[in-house]
Amino acid sequence: MSQSIVSSPIPARAGIGLRLPHQALVAATRPAAAWFEVHPENYMADAAALAELEQLRAHYPLSLHAVGLSLGSAAGVDAGHVARLRALTQRLAPGLVSDHLSWSQANGHYLPDLLPLPYTAEALDIVCRNVAQVQEALGRQLLIENPSTYLCYAAATLSEAEFVAALVRRTGCGVLLDINNIFVSACNQRRDARSVLDHWCQTLDRHSVGELHLAGHALVATSGGEQLRIDDHGDRVCAEVWSLYENAVAHFGILPTLLEWDTRLPDFAVLQDEARHAQQRLNAHAHTAAERDPVERDPAERGPGARAHAGYA
């Protein structure tokens, strides 16, 4: 039962975001997958799905990727939700736990979106307080993901990368770097995505990054006829994002990488195929790195996830 489950570190391989429509198939067939990541909120009011996931957990490393902590809320995090997440982490013993640099609670209500923060000193204080509170409650490190953005605030005094780097320094949290989100945000702000990634690389402690995310997105027209990229996780990873990913792996090293797909969910085999594409790039980098530096340490030991069980401070 749950007491016997030991936390398995997430391998530095390409995993798959497991969604409820695929779960029964995965439970029945146990397909090849290096690891799975799920949204814990989907299991907090679904005992049947949780029981099935608990069985899967015995066969695959598992990561919990939350969407509801609202780490950027000025009103603070919801203690009840933190308690529910804590109960799940104790039951499922995930290798990684993460959420987003965003907010979704205000006026006493929950808004199901990852709403953007102004990158200011005030917001940094608030996010640091909230992240520290959650890490304390969970007794482990959180990874914080950069969201896709469609808004920039006039009040911002820090870049997103500077904000995240400061957050890492002050709380000991790790970083879940979403490469698709970097691309979507950069394009929507009419900036060069490679330059934005370079800024992330220069700003972050490379060892603070514990996981990478990849996904597809949609291209739509605004009411003014301009192009807008929507992070809908509804397509294959585009060529530009694969290129950015190769650059990110070259800088941050071989890290657990997750393929996300949420809307217009295809057959599970398509997700496996996308994961294979990511794994090929990880393998290529490993080969190159081995030729260049044969004593480079085991990439599975890299990243903050590896020290998640030894304390986050």
Added chain:
Amino acid sequence: MQATPETGAGACTSPASWPLATLQARMATALMAGDEAGRQLPEALFAGALPGSEGLRVHRNTVLGAFSNALRLGYPAVERLVGEAFFDRMAVEFARAQPPVAPQLAAWGAAFADYAGHFPGTEMLPYLRELARFDARFDELARRVADEQFAGVELAVDASVTLCFTAGLLVHSSSYPVVALRDAVLADDAAALAAIDATAAEHHIAMWRASAGVMVQPLGSAAARYLRAALGGATGEQALAAALIATAPGQLEYAPGSEADVAAQLQREILRARFVRITTNDNAVTGAGQ
């Protein structure tokens, strides 16, 4: 006293210097607003390459779409009956009236059945509220773990016989034939739907979660009273007495003709049901539920 986002200093200052609490309160209100004026935030708040209103539109679509999708999962028959566009209108208006307070959206929306039943434009579907209530029950049970061990309520029928019910077993009562309605709607079977006598009459259903999914079994009035009493903690004698209560004149309820009728109904609908296991004091197990 601490200033609130709406009354604090931030409300009077330039948008670019609003405290975070003010910004979040204003943005949340703008995202949920139904009227165009309420959706606006000052453009001075934003500095991106695109107008702030465009970004707000993306977030509004995401928020409202997520509300609709969450309710769609819990009320599939309602959505199929009224159509996607009408369902989205109901869902968004419901979310504006009763937004969730926590992120696990599967647990939100219990009041949607009443809301949908009174929503303008649904007057021609008098059974919509009851269908929605049944959808919600179905969804609630689907999210439970199946009980194969009959680990629910136990009822001592007499000194030697005990009924063991499956955990989570419930009696659902409705004034419309919701099982037939839901089956026809989800099957897109217009002919079957048209053939259903949807006049108001009392219907009772036993519902439980098995490993194969959510199970339903129609119950007569006496069996429903018996089972409801049993699940409510009554003794065997009390449950039997509840089953034998005569129907008051004028009530829309099946009236048992005699104690023999009630006994036959209980035998047929309770003792042989798949949601019950019968044990005797010598540990023998009998009955259809095993």
